Amino acid sequence: MNAARGSLCLKNVTVAYQGIEALAEVSLTLKPGEAAALIGLSGSGKTTLLNTCNALIQPTNGAVSIDGKKFSEMSSQELRYARSRIGFIHQSLSLVPNLRVIQNVVSGRLGQRSFLGGARDLLFPSTNVVEKVYEVLDSVGIAEKIYERTDRLSGGQQQRVAIARALFQDPLILLADEPISSVDPVRAKATISLIREICKKKGLTLCVSLHNLDLAKTFFPRLIGLQDGRLIFDKATETVGANEINKLFNLPDGCIDFGPLTSKPSMLGKSLE
Numbered sequence: 001m002n003a004a005r006g007s008l009c010l011k012n013v014t015v016a017y018q019g020i021e022a023l024a025e026v027s028l029t030l031k032p033g034e035a036a037a038l039i040g041l042s043g044s045g046k047t048t049l050l051n052t053c054n055a056l057i058q059p060t061n062g063a064v065s066i067d068g069k070k071f072s073e074m075s076s077q078e079l080r081y082a083r084s085r086i087g088f089i090h091q092s093l094s095l096v097p098n099l100r101v102i103q104n105v106v107s108g109r110l111g112q113r114s115f116l117g118g119a120r121d122l123l124f125p126s127t128n129v130v131e132k133v134y135e136v137l138d139s140v141g142i143a144e145k146i147y148e149r150t151d152r153l154s155g156g157q158q159q160r161v162a163i164a165r166a167l168f169q170d171p172l173i174l175l176a177d178e179p180i181s182s183v184d185p186v187r188a189k190a191t192i193s194l195i196r197e198i199c200k201k202k203g204l205t206l207c208v209s210l211h212n213l214d215l216a217k218t219f220f221p222r223l224i225g226l227q228d229g230r231l232i233f234d235k236a237t238e239t240v241g242a243n244e245i246n247k248l249f250n251l252p253d254g255c256i257d258f259g260p261l262t263s264k265p266s267m268l269g270k271s272l273e
């Protein structure tokens with residue numbers, strides 16, 4: 001990929017499982033450095049959409065492109081490279097509990113390394129690799145945990161390891177699927193704030209699925225609403241109305257006061273899933 005910058009484009013993307021559409025004709029574009037939150041009820045297609053953006057799922061119809069090039073038209077080498085520039089933070093974090101933090105972080109870059117190079121980085125990391133892991137752990141505030149066993153860390157610290165692992169692969173795009181589903185509201189806010197700050201600083205394109213509406217509204221300038229696999233809205237956060245939110249979550253009118261960004265959120269800390 002020449003002049004890789006991190007734009008992501010879905011054009012009429014449909015994903016069907018055994019004939020049932022999990023995503024239906026979804027089109028959207030994220031420009032390099034843009035940040036959006038993906039919201040919708042459980043089963044609305046958020047995970048499917050993020051997995052399609054990461055080429056983990058092939059669309060039944062339509063196309064996904066990165067920097068103007070469709071996944072479906074990439075050679076296997078190009079696809080591997082493109083995927084290596086997309087960091088993914090999974091809902092379950094997908095860390096190996098009995099490995100040290102450094103090993104979990106290094107595993108983020110295995111897609112860019114040969115088998116032997118990757119094995120060496122995991123088992124006998126060079127000074128350069130250790131320095132880079134240290135740097136990335138420092139950026140998420142847990143540099144001192146570098147040699148700790150991952151399962152000895154708290155839930156919040158493990159979340160930071162998962163963020164560090166995604167950052168270690170030097171991504172252009174960061175995707176996160178409900179990254180805060182397993183922590184308390186205070187830690188959830190700190191984690192989303194951290195992800196946003198890092199992406200802003202590094203100019204990464206960011207798309208995060210969230211079930212906490214207030215965090216989506218507070219930290220993201222753009223909201224993408226999904227319902228039954230369909231794109232219901234995709235617009236600037238301050239232009240999303242209460243009626244649109246109520247409709248998205250099948251709530252009666254007047255249930256959510258989705259006022260301007262300066263107003264006090266009425267659903268603070270509550271999740272809609």
Ligand SMILES: Nc1ncnc2c1ncn2[C@@H]1O[C@H](COP(=O)(O)OP(=O)(O)O)[C@@H](O)[C@H]1O
Pocket residue numbers: 017018021022040041042043044045046047048049
């Ligand atoms: N592997 C699968 N096989 C069959 N159906 C699936 C599979 N994955 C997801 N689905 C269905 O696709 C729809 C969207 O699911 P998902 O993308 O997980 O939504 P969300 O992340 O918003 O909860 C749901 O109806 C779900 O049951």
Ligand SMILES: [Mg+2]
Pocket residue numbers: 046047048177
């Ligand atoms: Mg999901």
